Amino acid sequence: MLRPFDSLPRRGRGPLWRDPAARALVFQVLLLIGLASVIGLLVHNTLQNLDARGINTGFDFLDNRAGFSISQTLISYDGNSTYGRTFVIGLLNTLLVSALGIVAATIIGFTVGIARLSPNYLLAKLATVYVELFRNIPLLLQILFWYIAVIRSMPSPRQSLSLGDMVFLNGRGLFVPAPEPQTGFWFSVAALLAGSVAAMLMARHNRQRQSRTGRRLPMGWIIPALVLGLPVMVFLVSGSPLQWDVPALKGFNFSGGLTVLPELLALWIALSIYTAAFIAEIVRSGIQSVPKGQTEAARALSLPPRLTMNQVIIPQAMRVIIPQMTSQYLNLIKNSSLATAIGYPDLVAVFAGTTLNQVGQSVEIMAMTMAVYLVLSLLVSLLMNIYNARTALRER
Amino acid sequence: MGSVQTTSSDIPMIELQRLNKWYGEFHVLRDIDLTVRKGERIVICGPSGSGKSTMIRCINHLEEHQAGDVIVNGITMTRDVKRVEQIRRHVGMVFQHFNLFPHLSVLDNCCLSPVWVKKTPRKKAVDTAMMYLERVKIADQAHKYPGQLSGGQQQRVAIARSLCMHPDVMLFDEPTSALDPEMIKEVLDVMIELAEEGMTMLCVTHEMGFARTVADRVIFMDEGQIIEENDPETFFNHPRSPRTRAFLGQILGH
Ligand SMILES: Nc1ncnc2c1ncn2[C@@H]1O[C@H](COP(=O)(O)OP(=O)(O)O)[C@@H](O)[C@H]1O
Numbered sequence: 006m007l008r009p010f011d012s013l014p015r016r017g018r019g020p021l022w023r024d025p026a027a028r029a030l031v032f033q034v035l036l037l038i039g040l041a042s043v044i045g046l047l048v049h050n051t052l053q054n055l056d057a058r059g060i061n062t063g064f065d066f067l068d069n070r071a072g073f074s075i076s077q078t079l080i081s082y083d084g085n086s087t088y089g090r091t092f093v094i095g096l097l098n099t100l101l102v103s104a105l106g107i108v109a110a111t112i113i114g115f116t117v118g119i120a121r122l123s124p125n126y127l128l129a130k131l132a133t134v135y136v137e138l139f140r141n142i143p144l145l146l147q148i149l150f151w152y153i154a155v156i157r158s159m160p161s162p163r164q165s166l167s168l169g170d171m172v173f174l175n176g177r178g179l180f181v182p183a184p185e186p187q188t189g190f191w192f193s194v195a196a197l198l199a200g201s202v203a204a205m206l207m208a209r210h211n212r213q214r215q216s217r218t219g220r221r222l223p224m225g226w227i228i229p230a231l232v233l234g235l236p237v238m239v240f241l242v243s244g245s246p247l248q249w250d251v252p253a254l255k256g257f258n259f260s261g262g263l264t265v266l267p268e269l270l271a272l273w274i275a276l277s278i279y280t281a282a283f284i285a286e287i288v289r290s291g292i293q294s295v296p297k298g299q300t301e302a303a304r305a306l307s308l309p310p311r312l313t314m315n316q317v318i319i320p321q322a323m324r325v326i327i328p329q330m331t332s333q334y335l336n337l338i339k340n341s342s343l344a345t346a347i348g349y350p351d352l353v354a355v356f357a358g359t360t361l362n363q364v365g366q367s368v369e370i371m372a373m374t375m376a377v378y379l380v381l382s383l384l385v386s387l388l389m390n391i392y393n394a395r396t397a398l399r400e401r
Numbered sequence: 402m403g404s405v406q407t408t409s410s411d412i413p414m415i416e417l418q419r420l421n422k423w424y425g426e427f428h429v430l431r432d433i434d435l436t437v438r439k440g441e442r443i444v445i446c447g448p449s450g451s452g453k454s455t456m457i458r459c460i461n462h463l464e465e466h467q468a469g470d471v472i473v474n475g476i477t478m479t480r481d482v483k484r485v486e487q488i489r490r491h492v493g494m495v496f497q498h499f500n501l502f503p504h505l506s507v508l509d510n511c512c513l514s515p516v517w518v519k520k521t522p523r524k525k526a527v528d529t530a531m532m533y534l535e536r537v538k539i540a541d542q543a544h545k546y547p548g549q550l551s552g553g554q555q556q557r558v559a560i561a562r563s564l565c566m567h568p569d570v571m572l573f574d575e576p577t578s579a580l581d582p583e584m585i586k587e588v589l590d591v592m593i594e595l596a597e598e599g600m601t602m603l604c605v606t607h608e609m610g611f612a613r614t615v616a617d618r619v620i621f622m623d624e625g626q627i628i629e630e631n632d633p634e635t636f637f638n639h640p641r642s643p644r645t646r647a648f649l650g651q652i653l654g655h
């Protein structure tokens with residue numbers, strides 16, 4: 006077989022240093038050696054300094070007793086827990102606010118992005134104002150604003166804003182009823198699982214049925230009936246084995262129920278609203294990147310606007326949207342470390358903050374903390390790349 | 402060149418009555434009157450910017466007219482979404498740049514609208530699609546994506562995609578002008594075959610050979626007006642208007 010470049014020499018004639026490929030390789034090796042020496046020197050130097058000041062090295066400290074308190078702990082924690090546990094607690098808090106933020110920012114971002122393209126003038130203008138306002142104010146300022154100016158300035162517990170005497174919002178946070186399952190609640194959970202599986206099977210059956218007959222079952226009714234109706238029925242029949250621990254005012258504050266800390270609330274709102282402004286722009290430009298001819302072809306085939314959006318525009322816009330969404334998600338995770346500013350106990354505040362202050366082993370602690378963000382970023386990128394590869398266009 | 406047998410009847414398929422349209426101050430369509438009967442094949446030509454595309458895009462409401470009436474299959478076009486979609490079901494359209502959906506396979510391009518809009522069982526939609534893909538001689542590429550096909554192949558798929566909705570009339574807007582010369586014939590052949598089967602066709606094109614072969618009438622447009630309309634024989638051999646003569650002179654190169 007003839008290949009056009011076969012006739013070209015692999016390597017330029019003449020001495021080795023004239024060959025660009027060899028030269029590039031040499032430079033890369035030199036760079037690598039240089040980098041390794043610098044890092045080695047830094048580590049060696051730091052270890053020597055630490056040694057000279059009588060500071061321990063290694064990861065043994067993780068088993069030592071921490072003895073300080075943390076305001077939000079998703080798993081059990083007390084004064085006898087270890088520094089290793091503070092790492093896990095900080096990590097979980099970071100994951101919690103990041104996950105909440107990613108979900109909210111995606112929903113708000115898509116809504117605002119599509120609204121920006123709305124033919125409704127007022128809606129489009131409002132969306133534009135949202136984007137310009139929130140992406141141009143520094144995030145730290147927005148976090149402080151939501152925390153100090155909005156949530157901490159809510160009325161005192163006695164004058165809480167309340168929703169049906171069940172949910173309360175005040176300067177100390179958001180108080181919601183906590184579910185307390187009683188014996189027999191297990192049946193309702195099982196019914197929920199069974200209903201969900203049945204709904205999935207129904208959906209599959211419906212797709213096959215549509216392929217066969219073109220008719221769709223009224224899935225808008227069937228799925229909620231299976232997923233919600235069935236467990237609710239089981240729940241009622243088994244004697245409503247669930248009690249709610251409703252928060253109640255005791256003295257100066259609420260007790261009972263679930264408490265969402267004002268710090269979490271403020272950080273979540275700020276991260277979501279800020280990141281959503283960027284996502285909205287990404288969604289808008291993604292939709293606009295789809296050529297007008299696509300909409301025209303869909304219309305000419307008498308596809309109604311909603312189907313045109315869902316079947317033609319969005320799938321193509323996603324190719325542009327997904328890679329940029331990845332970097333917004335990564336930004337949100339990294340930005341969540343601004344939690345320190347308002348005292349939300351995320352990984353940086355707890356582990357790279359309090360724990361580091363007490364233990365003093367900055368090399369190990371910083372390395373662990375940075376490794377967490379690195380791993381999280383790589384994980385998110387990996388997931389998004391898999392999704393992206395599945396939606397990629399096939400060209401010749 | 403042998404011409405295609407005329408099969409047109411007296412039933413009007415499309416009626417444009419004193420159609421007027423403006424882009425801002427610019428008067429693109431001026432008092433257009435045109436009746437296309439069922440089974441008729443009409444070729445529209447004219448200099449670039451004369452309003453040919455705008456006129457045929459008013460027929461399926463890709464453009465909105467401001468005065469006059471567009472009546473398709475007896476239904477008068479209004480802004481009402483339901484009515485617009487109803488009219489579009491009767492009207493197929495083929496674009497200069499194909500406008501296939503790049504994220505869907507050739508087969509799915511053809512099935513999308515039958516399945517979602519007409520609620521055709523998918524299996525039946527696939528059978529229909531394969532039948533039309535067979536007719537445009539591209540059935541062997543059904544599972545490829547548009548990006549993997551040549552321009553001529555893409556345009557043939559676009560024709561098949563329109564036919565899958567069983568339209569009563571087909572609109573073509575310069576279907577061959579984005580194609581390399583060696584691909585023009587394969588698309589024209591498909592269009593000629595369609596004409597032979599009695600499809601009502603409204604075709605903007607400068608392929609005069611095609612016009613002579615299939616057209617019942619050739620229409621010449623300039624500056625938003627219909628300047629001249631006649632059977633191909635008279636149109637090409639004895640053009641009345643000096644503007645038509647000048648245009649034909651340019652395009653036929655004499
Ligand atoms: N969306 C638009 N806004 C303003 N002017 C337009 C628009 N679309 C087309 N025109 C103008 O209308 C005239 C007719 O366009 P068109 O129907 O595309 O012509 P043709 O298809 O005959 O080349 C041209 O002068 C063009 O510049």
Ligand SMILES: [Mg+2]
Pocket residue numbers: 453454455574575
């Ligand atoms: Mg045109």
